[in-house]
Amino acid sequence: MLDTVAGNTGKAATQGNGEIRLVNLTKTFGQTQAVKSINLTIPHGSYCCLIGPSGCGKTTILRMIAGHETPTSGEITIGGQPVAGLPPVRRGTALMFQSYALFPHLTVRENVGFNLKMRGEGKAERDRRVEEMLAIVHMSAFAERVPAQLSGGQQQRVALARALITKPRVLLLDEPLSALDEFLRLRMRGELKRLQVQLGITFVHVTHTQPEAIALADTVVVMNQGSIEQAAPPVAVYAQPRSPYVARFMGGQNVVKGKVRAIDGDAALLDGPEGSRLRVPLAGRKLSPGEEVYVAIRRDKIVLKRGGDAVEGGENTARGVVETIEYQGIYFKVTLAPLAGEEFIATEPEATFFAHPIKAGEKVVATWQTDAVRLLEVDRGAAGGVQPYSEDAT
């Protein structure tokens, strides 16, 4: 049945190429630049997540791709075709709204068939296509209901069906899972991914939730005040963040500032906060003594030495005091007192914790291997080189 949506057996061919190219895309609202000369290519048939805090420009980009917002300058092409000035239906895009925007005065059937009615399709054909679509999203039993009678999850599926019936080559989703409760959110996440793989069309999904983005996307685009900080596969964004902003925003890393003391072969020796000494791989970067750099230390690769073992060591160790301990099932999240103003968190497996439990106020020594730390580059989205606050990262 999905074939009829895809238009052919296998990956979508008749819907055309859903590759999106954004070239120097800019959007200015009055005095503020919401999107600052973005360049991005989203491959056909991939799942792309735009992630960032409120006001970073991700929704504006989505809406410009959709055709609901006109770029101030720059180009958007979909499938090689420039789409400036074209209405959404002619672009081959369909938008799933954050509030779903189901027409309250129409039934589910009439909602889903809306595009077909606008195109002038006959009733019989409309009903047939709507039936198909409802079956795909498992909402056939609700055809005669009105949106007010549906739950949040059900409304979302209807909104999805309504968008997909237009046979788009790009599906745009504006924070589709934010309105759902946790359990439903996780379930719908899986369904969205399954759907995208089966349909084979491009999905562009805006979210502010990191686990969601790295679970779903083939490409994660981390945005910061109108600029792209990093656009890469989830593993790269999470394990190899490019800049302090990405490291802080995606979680999983501690950002630490250091000053280069010396270069030792393929590593740099840094003076870190509170007298700590850091050894970090250069990875091809050129540094000179005296330079100030940021590094990221993997939180799950930190070993906390406690009690009698809490002796100050050599390189890649830091003294700390435990502030809070959070139980997260598989692991414990131990937050130490901030190191020179930056959050410092270590996560350890529950077995490790239970072997030697620690309490708030205890002194510990955090240690890590050289391969757990990497150099970071400068934020792109920062205005005038000022580093954004770490509180902005959730």
Place this chain on the structure above:
Amino acid sequence: MAEKSYGKRPWTFYVLAALFTAFVIFLYAPMIVVYILSFQGPTGGLVFPLRGVSLHWFDALFGQARTGDVGGAFSRSLPLALIVLLVTVLISVTAGFAFRRRFLGSGLIFYVAVASLIVPGLVLSIGILVTLKFLDLPARWFTSGLGAHLSWTLPFGLLIMFAVLGRFNPAYEEAAYDLGANKWQSLRHVIIPILFPGIIAVALFGFTLSYDEFPRSWLAVGSKNTLPIEIWTMTTNVTSPALYALGTVTTVISFTAIAIALGSIAYIQRRRSRRG
């Protein structure tokens, strides 16, 4: 699921409920007295007791010339109210859409509309009379009278449209556009249907405000009276329950209009919340 318990009501509830009941009685009792008295017997007077029950005074209304030109007044007020309804809906709804975004002069027009509401009707009536004199045109119920009524109903219509459009989620329009509707299709299939209860409210105000309008119409309708003006002359001339009969008849018409409007709104809301 267990019934939600709000707890006992405070004593203030009973006091306020009593006040509310007294107010409702205060509002409706005199009207009910008029309805009852309109069925006064032929020999009865303007007050109680009822000397028999009859439709005598209803006949008197439309029969003898003594009780004024009631039939004629109806034949003007009703069509006029319907025209005002139509024109008010058309002008208020379109103007309401214009105000969705600020434009140069929007503030001015808004204040002019509000001013038109506030200005005492008598003053405006004089103004229209004087304007007609200047232009050397006669006052007629379907020209100057219509304009006088519109000066009263249009601001109301506009304010209602503000309330209605303020609650209208712009995402609906975008969704329609996203799904391939052009401006007209969007208007016809999405915007107007969703706004329809509000438009009915505008229509209701247009009809009833025109039908009952007195101060502004007084000097602006010309020699052929509308119903409220006719009633006004009757209050000074007529000393029989025919006046009450007229009151009953005209109120029934008003109630019918209200019932149709509110009923339609209720029907639409119900269909949108419980179907299938």
Place this chain on the structure above:
Amino acid sequence: MKSTRSLIAYLQVAPLFVVLFLFFIVPLALVVVVSFYRYQVMVGLVPDFTLKNYVEILTSATVWKLYFSTVKFTVTVLVITGVLGFWISYFLVFHIRNLLTAIGLFLVCTVPFWTSNIIRMISWRPVLGKEGLINSALLDLGVVDQPVQWLLFSDFAVVVAYVHLYTLFMIVPIFNAMARIEPALLEAATDGGASRWGVVWNVVLPLSKTGIALGAVFVVTLVMGDFFVVTVMSGGLSGSATSGIFNDLKFLNYPRAAASAVILLIIVLLIATAIFRLVDVRKELAR
């Protein structure tokens, strides 16, 4: 296109503006113009520029007495309708738990607004009159042995009629303003130790200010600009600011009537602006 969007907006608002221009702005302007004309008996309007009309009116003791009487009525009615309007709205918004019931009761109060004012006014005659309902009841119950005279054709009757007709204009804006108060605010106030009256005084009243102001403006303009209620219900005993206009019109003295009208208008507009200064009307109305 920004410019086409503006053009469409202008087209959409044009009919409204045209009607208001023809039937509001122009008439008002001409009233002002005519107020400076002269009136000659047997001749009629004489185009001129004279302040004679204004001088006559403003120096006439009768006029000041009439205005005083009107202001008395206005203040009395304002207070009564304000108190009634506030507590009835309060009752509907905060004591009625079912939203549908609240809307239903609100409609019950509103429905009379959609019927004829004049009928509602004269319906008080058989109730307040000498042989009316109330007097008959009082006589039957033995409370009095003579019908109470001052119920009808008196200032009392006028106030009763005004309250009957115009309380609604208080209820609607106040109801609107109260309905928009987040219930959480009241709970927060109670949490913070406020008594029930304290909540009303510190939270509900300030947040209903705009509604009260709007209602006040309506009541003021309606009472001050009224001529039929006061004439009928007082039996001609009381006059109002508009009585003078009424008389002048009867004798075709349009210039003086116009001058009276302008004075009335200025006073009403002054009061309205004063009240509006207390609230931001556009924000309230064009939500």
